[in-house]
Amino acid sequence: MIAIIDYGASNLLSLCYALEKIGQPCKIVRTPDELADASRVILPGVGAASSAMAALNASGFSKVIPRLTIPFLGICLGLQLLAEASDEGNVKCLGILRGTAKKYPVSMKVPQIGWNKVFLGKPSPLIDGIENGSYFYFVNSFYLQSDAAYTTSETEYGVAFSATVQYKNFFATQFHPEKSGKDGLTLLRNFCEKC
Amino acid sequence: MIIPAIDIMGGACVRLTQGDFAAKKAYSTDACSYARQFEQQGAPMLHLVDLDGARSGKPINQESIFAIRKAVNIPIQVGGGIRTLEAACAYLDAGINRIILGTAVVQNIALLKKLLERFGSDRIIVSLDAKDNKLMLSGWQQTSLRDIYDAARSFQAIGVATVVVTDITRDGMLGQPNFEIMDTISQLGLNVIASGGVSDVGSILKLKARGIGAAIVGKAFYENKMTLKEALMAAQSNLAKRIIPCLDVKDGRVVKGVNFEGLQDAGDPVELAQRYSAEGADELVFLDIGATCEGRSTLIEMVQRAAQKIDIPFTVGGGIRCVQDMQNILAAGADKVSLNSAAVLRPALITEGAQLYGSQCIVVAIDARRVKNGYCVSINGGSEKKNLDVVAWAREAEQRGAGEILLTSIDRDGTKTGFDIELLKAVCEAVNIPVIASGGAGAVQDIADALVAGKADAALAASLFHFSTTTIPLVKEFLLSRNIPVRI
Numbered sequence: 001m002i003a004i005i006d007y008g009a010s011n012l013l014s015l016c017y018a019l020e021k022i023g024q025p026c027k028i029v030r031t032p033d034e035l036a037d038a039s040r041v042i043l044p045g046v047g048a049a050s051s052a053m054a055a056l057n058a059s060g061f062s063k064v065i066p067r068l069t070i071p072f073l074g075i076c077l078g079l080q081l082l083a084e085a086s087d088e089g090n091v092k093c094l095g096i097l098r099g100t101a102k103k104y105p106v107s108m109k110v111p112q113i114g115w116n117k118v119f120l121g122k123p124s125p126l127i128d129g130i131e132n133g134s135y136f137y138f139v140n141s142f143y144l145q146s147d148a149a150y151t152t153s154e155t156e157y158g159v160a161f162s163a164t165v166q167y168k169n170f171f172a173t174q175f176h177p178e179k180s181g182k183d184g185l186t187l188l189r190n191f192c193e194k195c
Numbered sequence: 196m197i198i199p200a201i202d203i204m205g206g207a208c209v210r211l212t213q214g215d216f217a218a219k220k221a222y223s224t225d226a227c228s229y230a231r232q233f234e235q236q237g238a239p240m241l242h243l244v245d246l247d248g249a250r251s252g253k254p255i256n257q258e259s260i261f262a263i264r265k266a267v268n269i270p271i272q273v274g275g276g277i278r279t280l281e282a283a284c285a286y287l288d289a290g291i292n293r294i295i296l297g298t299a300v301v302q303n304i305a306l307l308k309k310l311l312e313r314f315g316s317d318r319i320i321v322s323l324d325a326k327d328n329k330l331m332l333s334g335w336q337q338t339s340l341r342d343i344y345d346a347a348r349s350f351q352a353i354g355v356a357t358v359v360v361t362d363i364t365r366d367g368m369l370g371q372p373n374f375e376i377m378d379t380i381s382q383l384g385l386n387v388i389a390s391g392g393v394s395d396v397g398s399i400l401k402l403k404a405r406g407i408g409a410a411i412v413g414k415a416f417y418e419n420k421m422t423l424k425e426a427l428m429a430a431q432s433n434l435a436k437r438i439i440p441c442l443d444v445k446d447g448r449v450v451k452g453v454n455f456e457g458l459q460d461a462g463d464p465v466e467l468a469q470r471y472s473a474e475g476a477d478e479l480v481f482l483d484i485g486a487t488c489e490g491r492s493t494l495i496e497m498v499q500r501a502a503q504k505i506d507i508p509f510t511v512g513g514g515i516r517c518v519q520d521m522q523n524i525l526a527a528g529a530d531k532v533s534l535n536s537a538a539v540l541r542p543a544l545i546t547e548g549a550q551l552y553g554s555q556c557i558v559v560a561i562d563a564r565r566v567k568n569g570y571c572v573s574i575n576g577g578s579e580k581k582n583l584d585v586v587a588w589a590r591e592a593e594q595r596g597a598g599e600i601l602l603t604s605i606d607r608d609g610t611k612t613g614f615d616i617e618l619l620k621a622v623c624e625a626v627n628i629p630v631i632a633s634g635g636a637g638a639v640q641d642i643a644d645a646l647v648a649g650k651a652d653a654a655l656a657a658s659l660f661h662f663s664t665t666t667i668p669l670v671k672e673f674l675l676s677r678n679i680p681v682r683i
Contacts, residue, residue: 013502013526013527013528014502014528014530017502017503017528018506020503021506046552046553046555046556047552047553048553105237106235106236106237107236107237107238107423107424107427107428107431108237108427108428108431108432109424109428109627109628109629109652110627110628111554111555111598111628112432112434113555113598113599113629113652114434114435114436114437114477114629114652114653115434115435115437115477115682116432116433116434116435117433135435135682137507137508138434139508139555139598140555141554141555155433156431156432156433157431157432157434158237158427158431158432159431176508178506179506179507179508179530180506180507181472181506181507182506184506185506
């Protein structure tokens with residue numbers, strides 16, 4: 001069973017539908033206790049880092065997530081929350097990945113909205129079978145820089161940033177696999193079957 | 196990399212046309228203010244030219260150049276009048292990141308070798324200025340008999356890695372660069388910085404498609420033909436321009452009319468949505484056009500069905516009046532909501548939505564009607580004209596937290612006569628969020644025009660696709676052939 005963490009304002013439905021399409025049962029969880037029978041965890045994300053962290057702190061997830069040993073997938077904001085901190089509201093995050101989420105440079109339109117190319121780096125089971133230069137759907141104003149310690153693919157938007165990451169059992173995508181057509185579903189299937 | 200150019204003559208910032216010193220145009224006596232402005236807008240580097248120096252063979256405007264060096268923190272490259280070891284060292288030892296050598300090196304290979312040895316090929320760049328494929332000298336005042344490609348090869352042989360390539364007949368003409376020269380020199384294995392005639396996003400995309408990553412842009416910025424932001428957006432990302440089929444929904448059916456009237460049935464919304472998604476649509480928009488006039492909410496059931504069936508983002512609009520309406524639609528599986536009349540009547544709605552769901556969820560749709568001195572906002576399906584300027588409203592919407600603007604020309608809607616480019620340009624230049632062009636798409640060329648001349652980030656079309664005038668793959672193929680980045 002895949003547990004999807006609900007901490008407020010996220011569009012969980014499209015993620016559930018996407019998992020349904022690849023035949024993976026999921027449930028929405030609101031407290032850490034509900035993770036007990038989960039085999040995998042997804043932290044989706046829309047909204048601001050500061051309010052998301054406040055919700056994760058209040059529910060106790062912020063203490064539990066870093067100690068997870070089952071496969072974990074952060075999506076969009078869920079990737080940035082894995083960092084040490086975010087400039088969005090100057091908030092301390094989960095501290096699983098080194099670095100701070102930063103805002104895109106002034107030269108770019110913010111938010112980044114749309115399909116951007118993902119260039120593969122270090123191999124990772126999450127991006128198995130994805131072709132180099134494939135398009136994925138992004139909606140974000142902040143990003144985590146590319147870091148050899150965990151970046152497995154990167155995308156360019158004023159800067160080269162982490163499109164997908166892996167650190168131990170923690171995987172994450174800056175784009176929305178649930179909104180990225182066929183390639184997005186491939187990636188979700190990889191998470192469920194290969195990670 | 197886009198490198199804005201500041202040409203300095205007598206301490207002032209000027210632009211020449213085709214290198215003719217008589218045809219100069221002065222822009223400002225304060226070159227530093229331009230430098231700071233470019234830095235603030237995100238320029239990765241500045242290209243400074245001492246025009247007096249280029250003509251006289253020795254640095255003349257060093258003082259102005261050092262003042263700019265102090266004023267900004269980004270890297271700077273300098274050219275013009277650098278013909279001796281002393282002149283080169285004076286710049287390189289004073290914080291100028293790289294220097295550009297022209298005439299000096301053609302006449303003094305020993306100097307070039309010495310500089311490359313001392314400072315490395317990252318800091319020593321050679322300028323290849325061509326006219327009819329022949330190398331030009333002395334601030335472009337003299338034509339040599341030397342073939343430009345032959346010169347490029349010989350410089351490469353002694354260790355030059357980067358060259359600035361200028362077809363001087365294109366310089367300051369606000370046309371197109373000479374792609375053939377750039378291509379040929381790039382294929383030799385040299386890093387080419389394209390210069391001369393790089394004056395629109397189209398040429399930047401074309402250079403990028405050819406693997407030429409750097410360009411110097413001058414006059415186009417000063418003459419406002421293109422903004423630095425547009426140039427950087429095109430150069431520094433691979434974000435695709437989006438093609439968005441729009442489904443106007445009424446009583447559960449897709450309809451399409453002319454100028455919002457005379458509606459025709461165009462099919463089941465979810466079925467059509469699936470077809471478009473499979474064909475390669477980048478996003479979808481459902482607009483409940485019955486909602487505003489008749490006071491009905493958008494069909495939640497349809498949104499749920501759509502969310503289950505399609506795996507690309509979609510926006511729902513029409514009749515959204517309050518936060519609860521937004522909540523209902525987002526909870527049913529929509530990715531974004533589009534606010535129109537309700538936001539005009541109560542602008543705080545935009546802020547409320549953005550705070551609750553994030554700006555990325557909030558699209559502000561603006562129906563624009565042309566009036567005497569510009570465009571004014573219309574509401575209620577275009578039936579009621581408000582005394583509100585479209586550009587001012589777009590700016591306000593952005594400030595209040597809108598993540599995107601969906602801009603429809605009511606005058607063009609359903610007419611298939613092309614988008615209102617003037618309207619698009621005015622709004623795209625005024626805001627810093629993506630703008631979706633809508634209203635008037637009748638042919639593939641119209642879409643290209645909206646994305647290039649109109650500067651839009653996405654193009655929305657309805658009748659074009661509903662009545663199979665063209666298909667999404669055909670549109671994308673066409674755009675790609677015009678070097679417009681699209682997802683295929």
